[in-house]
Amino acid sequence: MLLDEVLESNKKFVEKFNEIKLSPIPRKKLAIVTCMDTRLTDGFLEQAMGIKRGDAKIIKNAGNNVLNHDVIRSVAAAIFALGVEEVMLVGHHDCGMTRVGAEKLKITMVERGISTNEIAKVDIQKWIGAIESEESNVIKGVEKIKNSSFIPDDIPVHGLIIDPLTGIVDVLYNGYEVQI
Ligand SMILES: [Zn+2]
Structure with a gap:
C-alpha cells in the first residue's frame, strides 16, 4: 500500500537527515503562488527559481487560481504574520x-456517486477552477491579488510562467514596473 511505502521512505529519510534549524519567516521575504502540478514538485520549481528551504512561502492549488478567498488569505497571512514583502x-x-x-467532469462525478442535485447548484467549470489559457490566468490572478483590499499597495506582485519541461521562466507581469 502507498501509505506503507511512504512511511518506509520516511524512516530511511529520517535516519539520514541532519536537522537544520530554519525560521518560519522566509529569508527572501517572498510568497509564491503556484500550481499543484506533479512536474513542479521535488524542488523543480524552487531550483528553477533559486529558492532554497526557508526562503519562501509556497501556496499551491489546482491551476494556481486566485478564485477564492483562500489564496488571498494565505498571501495576507504571509504578508502580515510571516514577514513577506513580495509575491510571485x-x-x-x-x-x-x-x-x-464541464460535461466530462459532470459524468465522472456522477459515476463516482456525487449527487446530480449538488452538481446542478454550481457552475461546475468555474467551481473546479478550469482555465482557458495559462497566461491570461496568471494575469487575472495578479490583478485579483493586487486589487484585494487586504493586500497593501506597496507589495510587488509579479506574474511568471514556467515551462515544466525545460524550467524556463518568463515574466508576464513585472510587479516593479506594471501598475494594474
Ligand atoms: Zn497546472
Whole structure:
C-alpha cells in the first residue's frame, strides 16, 4: 500500500537527515503562488527559481487560481504574520486545468456517486477552477491579488510562467514596473 511505502521512505529519510534549524519567516521575504502540478514538485520549481528551504512561502492549488478567498488569505497571512514583502504568481505551460471540460467532469462525478442535485447548484467549470489559457490566468490572478483590499499597495506582485519541461521562466507581469 502507498501509505506503507511512504512511511518506509520516511524512516530511511529520517535516519539520514541532519536537522537544520530554519525560521518560519522566509529569508527572501517572498510568497509564491503556484500550481499543484506533479512536474513542479521535488524542488523543480524552487531550483528553477533559486529558492532554497526557508526562503519562501509556497501556496499551491489546482491551476494556481486566485478564485477564492483562500489564496488571498494565505498571501495576507504571509504578508502580515510571516514577514513577506513580495509575491510571485507562477503559472506553467501545459496546465491540466486548461483541459477540464464541464460535461466530462459532470459524468465522472456522477459515476463516482456525487449527487446530480449538488452538481446542478454550481457552475461546475468555474467551481473546479478550469482555465482557458495559462497566461491570461496568471494575469487575472495578479490583478485579483493586487486589487484585494487586504493586500497593501506597496507589495510587488509579479506574474511568471514556467515551462515544466525545460524550467524556463518568463515574466508576464513585472510587479516593479506594471501598475494594474
Ligand atoms: Zn497546472
